[in-house]
Amino acid sequence: MRCSIGEYMIRDWKRDDASSLAQYANNRKIWSNLRDAFPHPYTKEDAALYIARSLQKVPRTAFAIATKTEAIGSIGLMPGQDVHRFTAELGYWLGEPFWGRGIMTEAVKALSEYAFNGLGFRRIFAEPYATNLASARVLEKSGFLREGILRANVVKEDRTLDQFLYAKIK
Ligand SMILES: CC(C)(COP(=O)(O)OP(=O)(O)OC[C@H]1O[C@@H](n2cnc3c(N)ncnc32)[C@H](O)[C@@H]1OP(=O)(O)O)[C@@H](O)C(=O)NCCC(=O)NCCS
Numbered sequence: 001m002r003c004s005i006g007e008y009m010i011r012d013w014k015r016d017d018a019s020s021l022a023q024y025a026n027n028r029k030i031w032s033n034l035r036d037a038f039p040h041p042y043t044k045e046d047a048a049l050y051i052a053r054s055l056q057k058v059p060r061t062a063f064a065i066a067t068k069t070e071a072i073g074s075i076g077l078m079p080g081q082d083v084h085r086f087t088a089e090l091g092y093w094l095g096e097p098f099w100g101r102g103i104m105t106e107a108v109k110a111l112s113e114y115a116f117n118g119l120g121f122r123r124i125f126a127e128p129y130a131t132n133l134a135s136a137r138v139l140e141k142s143g144f145l146r147e148g149i150l151r152a153n154v155v156k157e158d159r160t161l162d163q164f165l166y167a168k169i170k
Contacts, residue, residue, distance in 0.1 A: 001063060001114065005106040010063045010075060013051045020070035021047035024095030032157065033132050034093060059119060065094060065107050072098050075107050077115055077124070086122040088115060099134070108142040116170040123169045129154055130162035139166040 002011045013021075022044040024030075031040040039046040054062035054076070062076035073094035080087040090111070094104050115121045128135035130149065140146070144166040154161040 001060060001118070003110050003114065005065075005103065005110055007067070008072070008103055008106075009066050010107055010110055011066055012060060013054045013062065013064050013071070015048070015051055015055075017064055017066075017071040018044050018047040018051060020072065021051065021064075021074070024072055024097075025074075025093070027096055029096060030093045033129060033135065034091070036156070061088070061119070063111070065092075065103065073104070073107075075104075075111050077111070077119070077121070079121070086120070088119075088121045088124055090115075090124050090126045104138045105141045108138055108144075112142065112168055121170070123167055125165065125167040127153075127163040127165055129156065130164055136164055136166070142168070144168045 002009060022042055025038075025047065026040070026042040028040060031038055054060070061079065062074070064071040065073035065075055073092065075090075075092040077088040077090055079085065080089070090108065092104060092107065112124050115124050126135075126139055126144065127150065128139070136146070145168070146164055146166050148165045150163040150165055152160050153163045
């Protein structure tokens with residue numbers, strides 16, 4: 001998969017993205033907004049393992065957000081199972097030097113389009129922590145609807161947090 005978003009692109013991971021992936025992912029401000037399964041600190045070995053696993057997935061659902069020279073972020077889908085097999089959860093993060101340029105909004109729009117029309121999903125959802133107003137804004141600008149608030153659904157850094165439930169359907 002390869003898709004231009006202005007001067008950036010969404011593309012398959014490459015094994016030699018491990019250095020730039022580790023460089024940008026190793027950021028507590030990013031980890032604070034993601035699951036604990038996202039490593040912190042984030043090493044080059046973590047990056048290599050993540051890339052190897054992403055390349056094994058069929059169909060491919062995990063992608064790099066990249067400049068012409070390096071990976072600067074990540075965006076992917078986690079398909080549901082059984083009766084949820086046409087639904088996928090969307091996850092993403094971007095290297096901090098690139099925040100605030102509209103990159104993730106364009107990436108979320110493009111990946112949603114691919115999820116519906118390339119991969120056949122019928123519903124895409126995301127569950128940002130209710131403290132994550134930047135991510136909520138990205139989803140709203142990308143045409144997702146806030147369907148509800150999942151109260152006290154997360155414990156992150158010893159804090160109990162609500163999550164917003166956002167979804168877009170085909
Ligand atoms: C959330 C994240 C992906 C946003 O990426 P980005 O490329 O900077 O997003 P965009 O520039 O497309 O849009 C960000 C929007 O949020 C707004 N925003 C940023 N910080 C905000 C805040 N503290 N409160 C309210 N709005 C905020 C921006 O003003 C912008 O909206 P606007 O265009 O209406 O001005 C990035 O900050 C990130 O990787 N954060 C850490 C990981 C993460 O949160 N992942 C998502 C988990 S659900």
